[in-house]
Amino acid sequence: MSLSGFLPPHIGNLSFLTWLNMKNNNFHGPLPAQLANLHRVKYIQLSFNGFYGEIPSWFGSFPKLKYLSLSHNNFTGEIPSNMFEGIPRLQVLYLAKDGLSGKIPMSLFECKELQDIDLAGNKLEGILPKK
Numbered sequence: 001m002s003l004s005g006f007l008p009p010h011i012g013n014l015s016f017l018t019w020l021n022m023k024n025n026n027f028h029g030p031l032p033a034q035l036a037n038l039h040r041v042k043y044i045q046l047s048f049n050g051f052y053g054e055i056p057s058w059f060g061s062f063p064k065l066k067y068l069s070l071s072h073n074n075f076t077g078e079i080p081s082n083m084f085e086g087i088p089r090l091q092v093l094y095l096a097k098d099g100l101s102g103k104i105p106m107s108l109f110e111c112k113e114l115q116d117i118d119l120a121g122n123k124l125e126g127i128l129p130k131k
Helices: 009-013 033-037 057-061 106-110
Strands: 019-021 026-029 043-045 050-053 067-069 092-094 101-103 116-118 123-125
Touching (some): 009 033
Parallel strands (some): 043 067, 067 092, 101 123
């Protein structure tokens, strides 16, 4: 839709939201902390925007999350070490081409339902879970 600007923090007030798809827009800036209030969300697609900063550790507060795509943004730094502890139902993880570095968190092994993962184009090191 060619939306631009900062992602409105008021989206966090949509407590019954289960599907958030803001892919292919021109959003930029850090992700608002209010998104952590979306405890029912199962699908988050924020790829192909201009988000920057570190991936917030509160991404581990989505107990029903099955799909997470933050690829093709400008995130930097490490993936939070505890990020995957609170999202055990995660099935799809896309963090490709984000400028991430450091070790792949061991908490990723908590995602027993993980089926598809893309971390390409980053400077990550470590191991991935085996099926």
